[in-house]
Amino acid sequence: MTDIALVTGAHGSIGRNVAVTLAHQGWTVHGIGHGGWGAEERRSWGIESWTESDISLAELRSLDIRPDIIVHCAGSGSVGASISDPHQDFHRTVSATACVLEFMRSECPQATLVYPSSAAVYGIAEHFPIREDAALRPASPYGAHKRQAEDLVRDHARLFNLNAAVVRLFSIYGEGFRKQLLWDACRRICADETEFFGTGLETRDWLHVSDAAKLMIRAADHAGPHCPVANGGFGVAVTVADIVGELFDLMGKNDRPVFCGTERQGDPRDYQADISRAMAWGWRPSVDWRAGLSRYATWFRKECGLE
Numbered sequence: 001m002t003d004i005a006l007v008t009g010a011h012g013s014i015g016r017n018v019a020v021t022l023a024h025q026g027w028t029v030h031g032i033g034h035g036g037w038g039a040e041e042r043r044s045w046g047i048e049s050w051t052e053s054d055i056s057l058a059e060l061r062s063l064d065i066r067p068d069i070i071v072h073c074a075g076s077g078s079v080g081a082s083i084s085d086p087h088q089d090f091h092r093t094v095s096a097t098a099c100v101l102e103f104m105r106s107e108c109p110q111a112t113l114v115y116p117s118s119a120a121v122y123g124i125a126e127h128f129p130i131r132e133d134a135a136l137r138p139a140s141p142y143g144a145h146k147r148q149a150e151d152l153v154r155d156h157a158r159l160f161n162l163n164a165a166v167v168r169l170f171s172i173y174g175e176g177f178r179k180q181l182l183w184d185a186c187r188r189i190c191a192d193e194t195e196f197f198g199t200g201l202e203t204r205d206w207l208h209v210s211d212a213a214k215l216m217i218r219a220a221d222h223a224g225p226h227c228p229v230a231n232g233g234f235g236v237a238v239t240v241a242d243i244v245g246e247l248f249d250l251m252g253k254n255d256r257p258v259f260c261g262t263e264r265q266g267d268p269r270d271y272q273a274d275i276s277r278a279m280a281w282g283w284r285p286s287v288d289w290r291a292g293l294s295r296y297a298t299w300f301r302k303e304c305g306l307e
Contacts, residue, residue, distance in 0.1 A: 009074030011035030082142035140266030174209030200241030208287035233273025
């Protein structure tokens with residue numbers, strides 16, 4: 001009998017990579033969330049069936065499946081949006097997670113849940129690399145809501161004897177991502193713009209989406225009522241100036257980026273993950289940031305008709 005997977009938010013950049021990785025491992029994958037796509041494109045990402053809807057308890061119960069694994073990728077993905085509309089951010093992240101947990105508790109308690117959280121739950125960290133037992137002090141509604149969703153997952157696992165695990169993702173990127181720093185930087189570079197937000201000295205820990213997907217699936221093997229938490233990063237802090245400078249080179253530009261010094265609200269200055277727990281699970285990141293940026297720049301140039 002084929003194992004059944006449900007990926008919420010499977011149309012998103014992370015969700016579709018989780019879906020195709022599961023499919024390659026022999027799972028029959030079903031998806032639910034926002035976004036429309038044709039059957040051919042959907043199947044190219046390993047998704048057998050797709051339900052376009054909000055993540056609500058009624059919609060989840062109406063699915064003609066009872067999954068063995070749920071990877072809950074749906075939810076808010078923007079610090080800025082959480083600041084401009086915190087109520088909507090709460091609904092998309094916390095309320096949706098509560099629906100998934102009740103569906104699991106009432107309809108498929110034998111399933112395993114993996115919840116992709118965010119390094120934003122740490123907020124402004126004091127020690128690096130950041131361990132999973134570091135204090136959680138979110139600096140934005142986005143991070144606060146991810147922390148609340150984590151609490152829901154942890155409490156439901158403990159109280160209802162459900163199998164769950166949490167992966168705190170750091171800076172996820174990859175071909176197909178049309179938002180965040182890399183997309184914005186490539187567009188600016190193509191427009192011959194050189195000025196960027198921040199000081200350039202901010203650091204981020206970049207993990208390619210293919211490695212993130214493999215980690216989330218590996219996390220399912222360690223899930224349980226104790227709900228373990230593991231960081232998802234490469235374990236290396238890279239400055240924004242180095243990232244953007246590398247993109248200038250990859251895009252064939254001789255200019256260098258200039259940083260205006262203006263920092264974005266809700267964005268901590270530095271991030272670096274301690275990934276020893278994930279590695280103890282037998283997972284290893286395979287795409288370093290320079291190789292990943294090269295792949296991203298090649299994809300971007302083709303996507304925009306530049307080659």
